Structure formats: C-alpha cells, structure tokens
Amino acid sequence: MPPLRAVVIGGTSGIGHAMACRLASTSPSSSIIISGRTCPSPLPHPDIISFLPLDATSMRSIKSYTTSLAQTQFASSKIDILIMSQGIMSTAPRTETPEGIDRKMALHYYGKQLLIRELLPLLTASARVVTVYDGWLGSPDKLLWDDLDLKRAGNYGLAKTADHCVSMTDGMVQYWATRGQAQAGEDPAGRKRHFVHAYPGGVNTNLLREVLPGYLQGAVKAVGKVVLTSPETCAERLLEGVEVRSEEGEGEGRYWSNIDNKGRTIKGKAVWTEEQMERVARHTWEMVDAALAVGE
Template structure:
C-alpha cells in the first residue's frame, strides 16, 4: 500500500481522531500513517499504520523522514497533518545536544523540519494542516532579537513565539512552493478551540483527574467533532483559496477562515525563515 496521509501527533486526542476520520474515508489501498511517542491501543481501520517518532528532536525527525522517503513504494502524501503538542509548566528545557527548548521544538521547529523534508513527496494538491493556534499569532508578539528565547524565555513568550512564527511560516511556505508545476499545496494553521484531550490532564494533580474528566465531557468539544470541523474546513478553505490565488489559510475551531489575519511582510518572513533554518540546521549532522 502507498502512504497517502501522515498524521504526526496522531496517537491520541485531536490527531488520533483526525487520523481515524481520514482512514475511514480513504481507499483501503492507501495507508494512513500515524506517528508519535506511543502506539495507540487501537488502530480501528486496516489501512492505519503506526511508526514511532520523537518529534522533539530534529535529528530524530531527519532520520524518520529519510527512512520514510526511501521506502518502497515511496509515499505520495495528499495530506500531512501535525498536531503534536505538550502541556507543561517546566522552565526552558533544551533537547539534549540540540540547544532548542523542548516545548518550542515540538510546537514549532520540528513541524517546519517535517514540512521541509517531506516537501518532495507531497502531491501537487496536498493539504498541510497544522493544528496549534491559527487565531492569536501576530508579528507584534515577537522579540525579534531573541526568536528562540535563549535569554528571554517565559511560558507565555514561548507560546506567543511558536504561534506567531507558525503564522509566518504558513505564509512563507505558500510562497516558497509557488513555482511547483501542476499545482500547489495549501498550508493551514488551525485553531482547535477547547477540546477534551489528555493534554490538560498532564499538568493536573491525580486527585483532580476525575473532576477534570467530568467537566471536560460536559463543557469541551469532543476530539471527533473537532476533527470533522477542521478537516472539512481545511478542505473548503483550500478549494476557495485556490480560486482566489491564496495558498494559505488560518481557520477557527468551526473550520471557518480568519479573514482578518495579518499578511506578513517579505522582510518579516525572511527573518523568521532564516532564523528557523539556521537554528534547525545547526542541530543536524553535516552532509558528506
């Protein structure tokens, strides 16, 4: 079978729900590959496959993508979904030997490396969907002299930087793929809203787990509902965007397009992309 869809972070929560929905609507001969730290207890569809990936390590991501591209038959991705995330109150904690804060590596830098390395196997009309926060990013939230927050790290700033730089790179990727013949991928930054996943429970004391679970079932969106809204919205915005000559979208928790999102300047896009690749490439072994 040929791998047509990849969901990184697809082992639980929103990502798992999206992977299951994609698998249910995909031809039996097309594989939906899910990757993350731990294999799910259940892969409910025969065309689902799991491969482990530590998405906090740039070196592990590079090893993973190299192996994926060398497979026979090679993948031809129509859909690349990235939902990997972490909820923690830990201070800046660098990935060993790589010099990038683990939270920022998972939420931002690793996703950019995945896109770059998998770009050769994306189909001409692929959808790249990043589930993080397509709502709150802005150029005004960046400390431009310290984009990776080596010296100005706080949890709030880390979130602001990852969200905002993601906005920038979604627009940068849409421009960077403009010369592809036959079509162009569409890049989506999605805001999931408040979803009933396990992320919050990772920072809640054990004696409150039952309360959190009960409140979540009442007040939060089910992952399956979120998955349907985001997948439908991403496809709708991609079709409409192509008609408008726009190959990036920021979408809300119902799958609707944020039409008031700022368009980043060429200078701003250049600064964010140059910073990103300089930092990421410094972690990778030199190619001989």
C-alpha cells in the same frame, strides 16, 4: 472520498488520532501513517493505518524519520495530506534538548518546519499541509525579533513561548504558501498545495489532565465532557474546513489559510511582509541546521 495518502504526526492520541481515524473512516481505501513516541494499542483501522515511531522533539530523529518515510509506499505514491498536531501542555521552565533547542519550542515549532522542509519532495502538487496549533492569536507584533528562540535571560515564559511558536507558525505558513509551490509540479486538476494553521479550540483530550494533580483529574474529565468539544467532532470540523478553505483560497490566488475550531476562515490575520517571513525562516533554518550538526 477518493483514496488518500496521509501522514499524521501526533496521530497516536488526541486530535491527531481523531483526524487519522476520520480520514480512515471516510476514505476506506486510503493509506495513512500515524507517528509519535508509542504505537496506540489497539492500532485503529489496522488495514489502513500503520505506525512509524518518531521523537518529534529531536531534529536528528525527524531527519531520520523523513528519510525512512521516503522509503515507504510514499516513495512512488506521494502524500496528499500532512497533518502535524504534536504538542505538550507543560508548566516546566526552559528545558533544552541535547541539540540545544527548548523542548517545547522544538515540538511546537522547529520540528514542524523541518518536517515540512524535508517532506516537500514527497507531497503531491495539490497536497494539504495542516498545522494544528493556534491559528488565531499569532501576529508578527508579538515577536521579540532580536531573540526569536527566547534564550536571553528573562524572556522565556509560558505566555511568550506560546506567542513565539504560534506567531512564527503563522509566518511560515505564509512563507510555505509561496516557496512550497516551487517543487510541486503540475496537478492534473490544476489545484495547488495549500498550507493551513488551524485553531482547534477547547478539546477534551488528555493534555490538560497531564499537568493537573490526580485529585482534580476526575472533575476535569467530567466537566470536559460537557464544555469541551470531542476530538472526533473537532477532527470532522477541521478536516472539512481545510478542504473548503483550501478551495476558497485557491480561487482567490491565496495558498494559505488560518481556520478556527469550526473550520471557518479567521478574519483579520496579518499578511506578513517578505522581510518578516525571510527573517523567521532564516532564524528557523539556523536553529534546525545547528541542531542537526550536533554530534557530527
């Protein structure tokens, strides 16, 4: 594999960490930045992977982060693959950040869209942009269109929050598939950017154990090794699927894909209308830009 320049948000643990390590091991001349709250110790592949801290629940932190990233080596040699796998497993009720966005929705949805928006100028013309979340269950039919951020009393809940974050991600993947080409320029091989929403399936990470009482964690860990996929296997399947499906989609004139935990195309995904994509995008930028303005 030729050298890659990659940024992996959520790359300090779990699936993101495994994807960063997979890229490093299969392309040893690559340059990879992983980001999250804390640097893993030890830092894997330290000759290839570097760490840049990020609080991915804060829009202002994301804005500062993308500005800093533009001053790294990616200012001159652009990003080939952007992976966003940040997430939390939480049963907490709605909890707003100081910027006025629910913490879970900020991490799972709004922050990822801001990252894409701000990093578009740093992406190569044939970059792969991968959101690891749930490319399976999203649909425009699951949205409360008059309350997309679920602030109205009675609308917020674990299931509905997941519906909205997953579904709006689907819509924005298709949105970026057309809008994201505008700044791309020409790729020497004629390839174009591709935007992917990936479903990882059941993966043996620490997310579930974070919300369980201590006396159950040993059992969950043991069972997880048997019934769940390892992060390393998940990473291998998703990365292969991203590349194969991107090339496949390009041959069809389609620059977005939803893939499953084996890297296969998820069939039957809704193609969003122009109006639906615009409504979600308009809402997203209103929320993000209002958060960025807090404290100014």
